[in-house]
Structures are given as C-alpha cells and as structure tokens.
Amino acid sequence: MEEVVKATKNFSADLVVGDGGFGFVYKAQFSDGRIVAVKKLDPDAFQGFREFQAEMETLSKLRHPNIVKILGYCVSGADRILIYEFIERGNLDRWLNDSSSCDGDGYDDGAGFRVPLSWKTRIKIVRGVANGLAFLHGLDKPIIHRDIKASNVLLDSEFEAHIADFGLARRMDASRSHVSTQFAGTMGYMPPEYKEGFTGATVRADVFSFGVLMLEVATGKRPICPRSSTAKKWAW
Structure with a gap:
C-alpha cells in the first residue's frame, strides 16, 4: 500500500484520470518506471466491497487483447485498491x-x-x-x-x-x-x-x-x- 500511495502522490487530485459512482482512477508511476492505472474504491459506495470482489474475481482470470488487464490489488483497512495496465488514450x-x-x-x-x-x-x-x-x-x-x-x-x-x-x-x-x-x-x-x-x-x-x-x-x-x-x- 505504501508504494501505491507514493506512486499516486497520496492520491493527488491532479492525477485523477477517471471517476465513477464507486471511486476514482489515478494515473500512477511506480519506482521501477511502470505507469499504471490505480482504482481506489469509495468505502462508502453502494455495493463497494461486492464490486471490488467481483472485479478481482473476474479480471484476474481473463486474458484477451480487448479486455483490460489487472496487474494487482491491495487492501488496507477500509481502502480497496485495484491496479490495471494504463491505457494511453483514455475512454x-x-x-x-x-x-x-x-x-x-x-x-x-x-x-x-x-x-x-x-x-x-x-x-x-x-x-x-x-x-x-x-x-x-x-x-x-x-x-x-x-x-x-x-x-x-x-x-x-x-x-x-x-x-x-x-x-x-x-x-x-x-x-x-x-x-x-x-x-x-x-x-x-x-x-x-x-x-x-x-x-x-x-x-x-x-x-x-x-x-x-x-x-x-x-x-x-x-x-x-x-x-x-x-x-x-x-x-x-
């Protein structure tokens, strides 16, 4: 979790590249140079934990060129984080x-x-x-x-x-x-x-x-x- 916080500059609003009813997506760069998309779910969002489970269980097993790849996840207290490949041109x-x-x-x-x-x-x-x-x-x-x-x-x-x-x-x-x-x-x-x-x-x-x-x-x-x-x- 510490590396995610550092990569997103403590989830800086300046790095937000997307948002929705369940949280925000940040463009982040890890210490090894990798650029990724970090999705932080809102702990108060409706069905937030169920959404996190669904996304983890679904994406972690899928490999297809037209499906976004999940690279990892982390849980710390009420915070639930999903880490994806960064797709350059946005939505x-x-x-x-x-x-x-x-x-x-x-x-x-x-x-x-x-x-x-x-x-x-x-x-x-x-x-x-x-x-x-x-x-x-x-x-x-x-x-x-x-x-x-x-x-x-x-x-x-x-x-x-x-x-x-x-x-x-x-x-x-x-x-x-x-x-x-x-x-x-x-x-x-x-x-x-x-x-x-x-x-x-x-x-x-x-x-x-x-x-x-x-x-x-x-x-x-x-x-x-x-x-x-x-x-x-x-x-x-």
Missing part, C-alpha cells in the same frame, strides 16, 4: 463527446483542437468491443458485463478497444438464461425490460447495450442527454 466517451455538448465527433486535446475519429477507426473500435464481448459470452461460464458504455471502453495508442470496469459483472451458468441480481447499469444503455421491472442479468442485455454503443459511435450522439431525446427516438 471512448472522451473521444466522442465533450462535457458541454450532447453531440461530438472527436476529442479536444485541451488546446481547442478537436481530433476527429475516422470511420476506419470507429469500425476498429466497435469490432474490438464486439470481440471482447464475444469472448466473455463464449466462456464455459459466460460473464455478463452489465455496464457496456462508452466510458467503460478504453483506447490504447493504436485505438484498439479494451473493455473495462467489471465491478457489476456476474458469471452465469451456461444452462441458465439469466442471473438473478439487483438492478444495475447505466440509463440509456439498458434494455427496455429493465424499465418494466426486470432485474436479471442476461447476455442479451449486454448485446442491447453494445447496440446502443454502436449507434453512439456512428452518430456521435449520447444515448441520454437533457437536451435531446432517448436513443430509441434518435436512432430512427
């Missing part, structure tokens, strides 16, 4: 959108220059996510991600996609149609049956979320935006 959401707009077509590098994603690159990204999902769903005990969305897809220096954030993931017996669990996911990416009260985790739900993601990649429009209609409406 896909940052390349498709900016924080002030519902539409987007690239990434502002901070100097006001917006770099567009070519169709070739967009297709490569979508194929990468599809390959990663096919791997997860094709395991002897399929893994349901449950939160496929642009901010959970990381892009490396070659714009290869890596599926990340397995905190909500569940393994499923291949003989079953779903896993009974609590309602989870991100509005706009979840299938309509969730709105009707269904809470089971299914492979089909991941596929629906992937379909929404494909529309977002193709159009540059967010699935949910205060100033726009839902994905179902703008898709038509």
Whole structure:
C-alpha cells in the first residue's frame, strides 16, 4: 500500500484520470518506471466491497487483447485498491463527446483542437468491443458485463478497444438464461425490460447495450442527454 500511495502522490487530485459512482482512477508511476492505472474504491459506495470482489474475481482470470488487464490489488483497512495496465488514450466517451455538448465527433486535446475519429477507426473500435464481448459470452461460464458504455471502453495508442470496469459483472451458468441480481447499469444503455421491472442479468442485455454503443459511435450522439431525446427516438 505504501508504494501505491507514493506512486499516486497520496492520491493527488491532479492525477485523477477517471471517476465513477464507486471511486476514482489515478494515473500512477511506480519506482521501477511502470505507469499504471490505480482504482481506489469509495468505502462508502453502494455495493463497494461486492464490486471490488467481483472485479478481482473476474479480471484476474481473463486474458484477451480487448479486455483490460489487472496487474494487482491491495487492501488496507477500509481502502480497496485495484491496479490495471494504463491505457494511453483514455475512454471512448472522451473521444466522442465533450462535457458541454450532447453531440461530438472527436476529442479536444485541451488546446481547442478537436481530433476527429475516422470511420476506419470507429469500425476498429466497435469490432474490438464486439470481440471482447464475444469472448466473455463464449466462456464455459459466460460473464455478463452489465455496464457496456462508452466510458467503460478504453483506447490504447493504436485505438484498439479494451473493455473495462467489471465491478457489476456476474458469471452465469451456461444452462441458465439469466442471473438473478439487483438492478444495475447505466440509463440509456439498458434494455427496455429493465424499465418494466426486470432485474436479471442476461447476455442479451449486454448485446442491447453494445447496440446502443454502436449507434453512439456512428452518430456521435449520447444515448441520454437533457437536451435531446432517448436513443430509441434518435436512432430512427
């Protein structure tokens, strides 16, 4: 834990590269020169410990070019830390959108220059996510991600996609149609049956979320935006 604290400069806000409902992600450099991503879970977050267990149990056993690699973990008191490979270009959401707009077509590098994603690159990204999902769903005990969305897809220096954030993931017996669990996911990416009260985790739900993601990649429009209609409406 001491080395993690040093590598993140005591979890400095200046090193934060991502955040979510369960904590923050920091860009860190260890004494041997390795640059990694350090995810510190909020001890007060809902299902925080269960998320930590799920992510550890799931990612530690997975090896696929389109799945983010976990390098280690540590627990100290209430602190729970996950250490991942650092993916250079950040998440896909940052390349498709900016924080002030519902539409987007690239990434502002901070100097006001917006770099567009070519169709070739967009297709490569979508194929990468599809390959990663096919791997997860094709395991002897399929893994349901449950939160496929642009901010959970990381892009490396070659714009290869890596599926990340397995905190909500569940393994499923291949003989079953779903896993009974609590309602989870991100509005706009979840299938309509969730709105009707269904809470089971299914492979089909991941596929629906992937379909929404494909529309977002193709159009540059967010699935949910205060100033726009839902994905179902703008898709038509």
